[in-house]
Amino acid sequence: MKLLIDAGNTRIKWQLRDKGQVLRSGAGLLESEQLFDDISPAHWRKLSSVAVSTVRSEAARHELESTIAIHTRQPVRFFWTREAFGSLTCAYEDASTMGADRWHALVGAWDLIGGACVVVDAGSAITVDWIDDKGRHTGGYILPGRDMMVASLRQSTARVLFDDSQAALDTTPGRSTAECVFHGVSWLIQALASELGRQAAIPVLVTGGDGPLIKKALDNAVPDSVPVSRLCPGLVFDGLALVEAE
Numbered sequence: 001m002k003l004l005i006d007a008g009n010t011r012i013k014w015q016l017r018d019k020g021q022v023l024r025s026g027a028g029l030l031e032s033e034q035l036f037d038d039i040s041p042a043h044w045r046k047l048s049s050v051a052v053s054t055v056r057s058e059a060a061r062h063e064l065e066s067t068i069a070i071h072t073r074q075p076v077r078f079f080w081t082r083e084a085f086g087s088l089t090c091a092y093e094d095a096s097t098m099g100a101d102r103w104h105a106l107v108g109a110w111d112l113i114g115g116a117c118v119v120v121d122a123g124s125a126i127t128v129d130w131i132d133d134k135g136r137h138t139g140g141y142i143l144p145g146r147d148m149m150v151a152s153l154r155q156s157t158a159r160v161l162f163d164d165s166q167a168a169l170d171t172t173p174g175r176s177t178a179e180c181v182f183h184g185v186s187w188l189i190q191a192l193a194s195e196l197g198r199q200a201a202i203p204v205l206v207t208g209g210d211g212p213l214i215k216k217a218l219d220n221a222v223p224d225s226v227p228v229s230r231l232c233p234g235l236v237f238d239g240l241a242l243v244e245a246e
């Protein structure tokens with residue numbers, strides 16, 4: 001039995017897997033005492049390994065290790081971006097500077113598709129990465145995520161006052177500050193989806209917390225596209241499980 005952890009900038013996501021099957025899953029803040037509440041003492045006793053994909057600081061990694069040590073003596077292993085995994089290669093000149101979660105999503109995508117594809121991870125940031133039909137990661141983009149864009153407007157513009165209760169996925173011109181902000185962010189996401197649909201004549205795999213929003217925008221932008229976008233919420237875990245098992 002294995003505990004897989006995707007420790008992002010905002011939340012800790014985890015899956016408990018046994019023989020490839022997901023037994024339990026959850027998410028929360030590292031500071032939350034309830035982060036691993038859905039893992040029973042019996043499961044902790046049967047645990048054989050703990051694998052982590054993370055972009056967090058060294059201090060946060062130590063805190064995560066301490067939290068896990070409360071429940072198990074199994075060592076925590078961190079997995080980072082590599083120059084290659086099997087036939088998949090990283091485009092970065094220095095692979096260590098690429099976020100591990102992006103890399104593990106690519107590993108999962110290449111294993112799933114085995115051909116050219118685009119991977120969109122919509123979390124705190126939105127990352128878009130291309131893999132060609134030879135397994136070469138050819139590069140990508142990093143954009144602020146939906147919540148990051150909203151937070152930036154809230155923090156940086158004193159006169160932009162609004163509350164989250166008016167959040168919407170509409171892209172029509174807003175008639176209140178809240179509508180202008182949220183419709184504007186949705187407009188940018190729709191533009192991203194339209195550009196993806198225009199460029200990508202290959203499958204688009206979408207993951208991350210805002211993955212459903214991106215997939216909906218993509219489907220609306222290119223409803224007649226042949227390579228249908230696929231929502232793959234566990235893509236980082238799938239890749240992490242593969243590199244952990246190597």
